[in-house]
Amino acid sequence: MRWERQNLRCVVVVFLIALAARLLPALLTIDLGIALDDMFQYDALAESIRLGQGFTWYGGIQTAARAPLYPLFLAVVYTLLGHSFAAARIVQALVGSLLPLVIYGVGRRLINDRVGLIAAWAVALYPMFLLYPLGLATENLFFLFVPLAVLLLIKAAETSSRLYYLLSGVVLGLTILTRSVISGFLVLLLPWLWCYADRKREAIRNWILILLPVIAITIPWSIRNSLLYGEFVFVESSMGFNFYLGYHPEGSGTFDSDIAVEFLQRLGAFDAPDLGTEKATNDEGMREGLRFIREDPARAVWLMLSKLSHFLRLDKRVLLYFYSNNFLGELPPLILALIFLVICLPWVAVLLLSVPGMVLGGLTRDKVLVYLLLVYLAGIHMLIMAEPRFHLVMVPLLAVFAAQGVISLSRVASDLNSADQRLRRETRWRVALSLLIVAVLLINWAYELGTDMDKLRLLFSSGGNLARFTY
Secondary structure, three states: OHHHHHHHHHHHHHHHHHHHHHHHHHHHOOOOOOOOHHHHHHHHHHHHHHOOOOOEEOOOEEOOOOOOHHHHHHHHHHHHHOOOHHHHHHHHHHHHOOHHHHHHHHHHHHOOHHHHHHHHHHHHOOHHHHHHHHOOOOHHHHHHHHHHHHHHHHHHHHHOOHHHHHHHHHHHHHHHHHOHHHHHHHHHHHHHHHHHOOOHHHHHHHHHHHHHHHHHHHHHHHHHHHHHHOOOOOOOOOHHHHHHHHOOOOOOOOOOHHHHHHHHHHOOOOOOOOHHHHHHHHHHHHHHHHHHHHHOHHHHHHHHHHHHHHHOOOOOHHHHHHHHOOOOOOOOHHHHHHHHHHHHHHHHHHHHHHHHHHHHOOOOHHHHHHHHHHHHHHHHHHHOOOOHHHHHHHHHHHHHHHHHHHHHHHHHHHHHOOOOHHHHHHHHHHHHHHHHHHHHHHHHHHHHHHHOHHHHHHHHOOOHHHOOOOO
């Protein structure tokens, strides 16, 4: 009982620190406007909803290009607190401060309380999570919903409770309405339930319990979009554009502003941003992406590997864009280097430490669920289009394994010298596999820095704040 009370106090402290760490940047930027097209679009959609004009933008044009839940969330904030970016940032800081609590729950169920607390602290102070509330971005909900769905699925499997399966379906439905890229994960839940169920009919029943609220939540919006387009559209119609960028023969599988602008200009999306050009962007993007694949399948495979490389890269683009466009003014190189390291090194630490945490740790039903999710997130972006920021949703879950990795590494020496020959042999191959994965990750980051060296030199030189890099 004393240990439980102590843990509760620790969790409360983590929450308060996480809240303070997110509120401070929000309060320091209280008069700051917004940047990037995505933010302006979400703001326009939210204002349109608030004013009773429906899901429209660009002067009342109906759209299916964006998932609806985040604009609806913003609209609620604007309705209650006025059309205020500062209010949105404060509310998003409150939402983000809940993430460490969820990760504590995941960590203690995956491994133990100690690991859960370490992971909660890591998430509470992870620099990029402190910055995201400043922007209008779907990640402010997505980062919370994904691990919350995992926690509810773990709880459902532990208790065999139909209520928890239904609740996990509700959260997954809301997650899909936030970013539909997660929807394919539902398919992987059936084999996971099937493998660990005592009775196979029970596995199917539980999967249906998850699907029912997902269908109830998402299908009405899909019907709305399909009627709007005159053809089937699920939650959002941006996949064609992303697919085009992901397989463009002159691209590298990630977002390229020059390729994007050329494509949109060719379709007249800037001159006439209406439903017709939106539909043409999606349809033409899918057609041309598939044509690229058919004409050069070997390059398509290379682009998929390139997308995995981009997915695992450093979170430096936000600094490159905002600093080079003079949002921060000119900073001394030493200060700029410190900011660069603070932004980039946490990802390196979490990912590298999570490797031994996953490889050296045992395999359980709950861990398999998380592994399936991690593989899915990397795989779906390999198939479509990848950016380094897309890996951030994995960071809270990886933090759990990073905490376990720290603990596991402390036992490696004793296991390698154990009198148990089987334990020594198993530890050797697990250590070798961990080192191989770490080596591949380090090579990928070295390649990335080498590729971007010209940009980095310009950024750190005098006048780097006026380099005007595109996002």
